[in-house]
Amino acid sequence: MSFTRRQSLALGLGTAAAVALPFRPALAAVEDDIAAFTGGAEVGSGGVTLTAPEIAENGNTVPIEVSAPGAASILVLAAGNPNPGVATFNFGPLAASQTASTRIRLAGTQDVVAIAKMADGSFASDRKEVKVTIGGCGG
Amino acid sequence: MAEGVKPRVKVPKTATAGEAITIKTLISHQMESGQRKDSDGNAIPRSIINRFVVDFNGENVLDVTLEPAISTNPYFEFEATVPESGEFHFTWYDDDGSVYETTEPITVG
Amino acid sequence: MNRMSAPGLSAATAIAVVTGLAAPAFGGPDDDELIINGDTTIITEAPAPDHMEYISTIYSGWRFRTDETQALEEDDFDNPAMLAVDAALEAFDTVEGDAGESCASCHGDVESFAGLTAHMPKVGEDGNLVVMEDLINECRTDRMQTEAWKWSGDDMQSMVALIGLQSRGMTMDVAIDGPAAPFWQQGKDMYYTRYGQLELSCANCHEDNWGNMIRADHLSQGQINGFPTYRLKQAKLISKHNRFRGCIRDTRAETFAEGSDEFRALELYVASRGNGLSVETPAVRQ
Numbered sequence: 001m002s003f004t005r006r007q008s009l010a011l012g013l014g015t016a017a018a019v020a021l022p023f024r025p026a027l028a029a030v031e032d033d034i035a036a037f038t039g040g041a042e043v044g045s046g047g048v049t050l051t052a053p054e055i056a057e058n059g060n061t062v063p064i065e066v067s068a069p070g071a072a073s074i075l076v077l078a079a080g081n082p083n084p085g086v087a088t089f090n091f092g093p094l095a096a097s098q099t100a101s102t103r104i105r106l107a108g109t110q111d112v113v114a115i116a117k118m119a120d121g122s123f124a125s126d127r128k129e130v131k132v133t134i135g136g137c138g139g
Numbered sequence: 140m141a142e143g144v145k146p147r148v149k150v151p152k153t154a155t156a157g158e159a160i161t162i163k164t165l166i167s168h169q170m171e172s173g174q175r176k177d178s179d180g181n182a183i184p185r186s187i188i189n190r191f192v193v194d195f196n197g198e199n200v201l202d203v204t205l206e207p208a209i210s211t212n213p214y215f216e217f218e219a220t221v222p223e224s225g226e227f228h229f230t231w232y233d234d235d236g237s238v239y240e241t242t243e244p245i246t247v248g
Numbered sequence: 249m250n251r252m253s254a255p256g257l258s259a260a261t262a263i264a265v266v267t268g269l270a271a272p273a274f275g276g277p278d279d280d281e282l283i284i285n286g287d288t289t290i291i292t293e294a295p296a297p298d299h300m301e302y303i304s305t306i307y308s309g310w311r312f313r314t315d316e317t318q319a320l321e322e323d324d325f326d327n328p329a330m331l332a333v334d335a336a337l338e339a340f341d342t343v344e345g346d347a348g349e350s351c352a353s354c355h356g357d358v359e360s361f362a363g364l365t366a367h368m369p370k371v372g373e374d375g376n377l378v379v380m381e382d383l384i385n386e387c388r389t390d391r392m393q394t395e396a397w398k399w400s401g402d403d404m405q406s407m408v409a410l411i412g413l414q415s416r417g418m419t420m421d422v423a424i425d426g427p428a429a430p431f432w433q434q435g436k437d438m439y440y441t442r443y444g445q446l447e448l449s450c451a452n453c454h455e456d457n458w459g460n461m462i463r464a465d466h467l468s469q470g471q472i473n474g475f476p477t478y479r480l481k482q483a484k485l486i487s488k489h490n491r492f493r494g495c496i497r498d499t500r501a502e503t504f505a506e507g508s509d510e511f512r513a514l515e516l517y518v519a520s521r522g523n524g525l526s527v528e529t530p531a532v533r534q
Contacts, residue, residue, distance in 0.1 A: 057316070060480045081208055083208070086206050090202040093199065094195050095200050095218065100215060101215065105210055149325045167332075
C-alpha cells in the first residue's frame with residue numbers, strides 16, 4: 001500500500017483530530033463523577049482550597065494540595081483526562097487537618113477540580129486551571 | 140505481586156499529646172494507567188495501587204481511593220493527631236491483590 | 249545575565265525566534281539557592297572553567313526549572329529518585345555471582361566512594377577512558393563473576409546514583425589534560441559538530457541559546473552534574489548517555505550507542521564544562 005503526499009497529509013490531519021478528541025467531551029464524565037459523589041446535591045463554593053501550579057513542566061508529575069477544614073472527604077477530578085477520576089481523600093478521626101498533598105498526571109492543559117463533602121452534608125468545590133507544557137526536548 | 144514495591148514513610152520519632160504531626164509517604168509503583176500501548180500497539184492493562192489507608196492504634200487517620208491519574212511512585216503528605224504513644228499502620232492495596240504494609244512507632248512524652 | 253554568544257545564527261536560534269518566548273517569566277536562570285535537607289549546600293552557579301570560550305558563568309540545570317520541580321530535589325524524602333537509591337543500597341549488600349561476593353565484600357561501606365564521582369570520567373591504568381558504568385560492570389563481571397548490567401537499566405543507574413550520592417555537594421573536577429587530553433578533544437569536537445537533518449550541535453542549544461525557550465522547554469546549559477537524574481517525563485532515573493542519545497535523536501540523526509566510545513568522550517567533555525559545580529545526583533528534572 002502506498003500513499004501520495006496529499007493522501008498522507010489528509011491521513012495525518014485525521015489522526016490529529018482523532019487524538020485531540022478525548023480531551024473535549026470528558027465533561028459528561030466529570031458531571032457523572034460529581035453526581036455520584038454528591039448524590040445530586042447542590043455544590044457551593046468556599047470552604048475548600050485546591051492548590052496547583054499555574055504551569056506544570058511535565059504532566060506526568062504535578063503536585064497538588066487540597067484543604068477543606070472540617071470536611072469528611074474530598075474528591076479530586078482532572079476534567080481533561082481520559083478518565084477524570086484522580087483520588088478521594090476520606091479523613092478519619094485522627095486526621096489533624098483535612099489537608100492532603102499528592103502528585104498527579106494531567107494529559108494536557110485543563111481544570112483540576114476539588115469537591116469537599118462537609119461534616120454537615122453540604123458540598124463545596126474549587127477549581128484551578130493547570131497549563132501543561134508539551135513539546136521541546138524535555139516535554 | 141508487582142516487583143520491587145517498597146514503601147518509605149517519614150514520621151517524627153516523638154510528639155507531645157494531641158500535637159499535629161506531618162507525615163509523608165512514598166511507595167515505588169509503576170501505576171500503569173491502562174491508557175498506554177506497548178510497541179505492538181496492544182493496550183497495557185491497568186495495574187495500580189487503588190487504596191491507601193493510615194491508622195494509628197487502630198483508629199483511622201486517612202483513607203484514600205487512588206485512580207490511574209495518581210503519578211508513578213505515589214506520594215502523600217498529610218497531618219495526624221497523636222493522642223498517646225503507639226504505632227502508625229500504613230497499608231497500600233494493589234489491583235493484583237497484593238497488600239503492602241509498614242508500621243512506624245511514635246513516642247508521646 | 250552575563251554571557252557571550254558564539255558567532256553565527258544557528259538553526260536553534262531561528263527556532264527559538266520563530267516559536268517565540270511565550271512565557272515572559274522565563275529568561276535566564278532564576279536566583280534560587282539549592283540547599284538539600286536543610287544542610288547540604290549545592291553550588292548551582294560558578295565561574296566557567298578556563299577552557300570554555302563562550303560562556304562566563306556555569307549554572308546547574310536546577311536553576312532553569314519551575315519552583316515545583318525544584319522543590320522535589322530540596323528534600324531527600326520528596327525526591328522520588330531515593331526509592332531507586334534505597335534499592336541500590338540493598339543490591340550493594342547482596343551477594344551475586346559465582347565468586348560469592350557482594351559490592352560490600354570488597355568495598356565495605358558505600359561511603360568509601362565519597363569523592364569518586366567528582367573526578368569521573370577518568371583514564372584508567374590501561375589507557376582507556378572509563379565512566380562509572382564501566383567500573384561497576386567490571387566489578388560485576390571480573391570480581392563477582394556475574395552478568396553485566398544493561399547501561400541504562402534501573403539496576404545500573406540506581407547504583408551509579410548511589411555511588412554519586414556519596415559525593416553530593418563536592419565540587420566537580422574532572423581531569424582534561426595528560427592522558428585525558430585526546431579523549432577530551434574528541435568530546436569537544438563532537439560538542440560542536442552539527443548532527444542530523446536539523447543540523448544542530450550540542451552548542452547550538454546549550455551554549456548559544458541556554459535560557460531561551462525551545463518550544464515549551466526552558467533550555468539549560470546541558471550540565472550533567474545532576475545525572476543520573478530522575479526525569480518526570482519517564483518517572484525514573486535517566487543515564488547521561490540516554491540523555492545524549494535523546495538530544496541527538498531530536499536532531500533527527502542516527503545516534504551513537506549508550507556505552508559507545510563516542511559517548512564516553514562526550515561525557516568527559518560535558519562533565520568538564522561543569523567543573524566548579526557540585527555533584528548533584530540524583531537530581532530531579534522535568
